[in-house]
Amino acid sequence: MSKPVVDPTVSLDLGVDRSSPVPLYFQLSQQLEAAIERGALTPGSLLGNEIELAGRLGLSRPTVRQAIQSLVDKGLLVRRRGVGTQVVHSKVRRPLELSSLYDDLEAAGQRPATTVLVNTLVPAGAEAAAALGVAEGSDVHRVERLRFAHGEPIAYLCNFLPTGLLDLDTAQLEATGLYRLMRAAGVTLHSARQSIGARAATAAEAERLGEPEGAPLLTMERTTFDDTGRAVEFGAHTYRPARYSFDFQLLVRS
Amino acid sequence: MSKPVVDPTVSLDLGVDRSSPVPLYFQLSQQLEAAIERGALTPGSLLGNEIELAGRLGLSRPTVRQAIQSLVDKGLLVRRRGVGTQVVHSKVRRPLELSSLYDDLEAAGQRPATTVLVNTLVPAGAEAAAALGVAEGSDVHRVERLRFAHGEPIAYLCNFLPTGLLDLDTAQLEATGLYRLMRAAGVTLHSARQSIGARAATAAEAERLGEPEGAPLLTMERTTFDDTGRAVEFGAHTYRPARYSFDFQLLVRS
DNA sequence: TCAATGCGTATGTCCGGACAATCGAACCAG
DNA sequence: CTGGTTCGATTGTCCGGACATACGCATTGA
16 A cells, blocks of 8 residues: 655646746745645645655755755644654644734734824933943934724834934834834844733823723833844834734744 | 954864764754853854864864754854854844743742642533634543742633643642643644733632732733644633733744 | 945855664564 | 564765855956
């Protein structure tokens, strides 16, 4: 009896374009991911061994391994020595990434809108100065925004940014998200430190978000760093818990 | 003028043990990580080119690249073509992983304690059945626990587990965390889907955690999967926000 | 003075091969 | 029937080399 091994070459039309500037391993990993996504590779099915796959595609084994490994890192595949590589069952689709609330809402089909409440230079307070790594009292940008979805207020966003990084245009801030502006300004985001908590709304917070005073609020503080280690943003956000929660998937680091 | 490039071979005593069963690339990456951790490799410093490093250590370039790549994936290093590999400035230390509250508290120096309130088999409700992928009404384990730190209640944990996976001993549940028990039973955790939110405490919730009714609570729901895609745990937790928040770092996927 | 060009250097991609470690199943012995 | 052993299959690790590509800097030219 032969095992129910999928033959990727015939069942899905795999094949690489050597004239393309896109790396071969990336072409392959994208095709495999697409095949998984559309169900051509069913969960639990084996992927056929690497050497044979490499031979069929006219690639070397390291290239095929690199493609497979990238999908393993994404959590879509699992490798087992002596067994093979198989598609993970289900549900791992969007591992946690450094996300922008604006992009999240847009991807969810909500139509995000932003009102800029404050956009000025202020002397850095103790907390913002410590987070951004600048001297207390030195100038930093302060941006306060209200984020809406379907006309309902979702979150109040208060952010601090160091000067000289990008010019914060109020119109642009209302048209898109902060992260998109930073990327467009050539800032390469690298990592962030986040803290998610909850507390009761103060009178001012409650009024901004249209909640009663003392209502529970979901809070998030975040400091974002670029790849040189510079802090490029510090934000303290409050969310209406009935309208927003932090949903994500995460993988076990191995 | 020579550039201020660190010479890893002399300044840090790098060297691999070929008789060890530990993979060479792993030995190297661990040594590099340790060097970064203790400050021997200062943030921003270059790491010297791969080929030379490989030659000095008596390794091949792919092996050295594999070691470096693993640290890049961890966010400790950044590579730039034509420039070199440099140590990231600070602060990226513990990227988000699938964590156990028990382990988190223990690592933070708090002394966690657990009281098991409920540990029985119950017919699965709609929510638990959907999360675990079992038929509604079929038997599942139900575990309710109170988690303390320094004698103060921190969280109320309600978990559902499929039967036949492991035997849930109340004494063991009070001595350690659920994840540790599952790992000990041979379950290989793979991924989880989480949702973090907030809401006002009901009378029962408030009483359990020693909070006033209506107090804001931090909530987390999580479904955990093993590497075959089976759901192995579903939990609904509530935390006292004054005592606990979700802190983590995350990297930009590239 | 300033912009365009060229060059060195480092990482990015890819190849082909070799051996080791591990898993699962078939096989054999008690 | 049961338990241990052997063996094939598959991934894990490692090597040595080759060429492509992008960045930074110095040089050159307008």
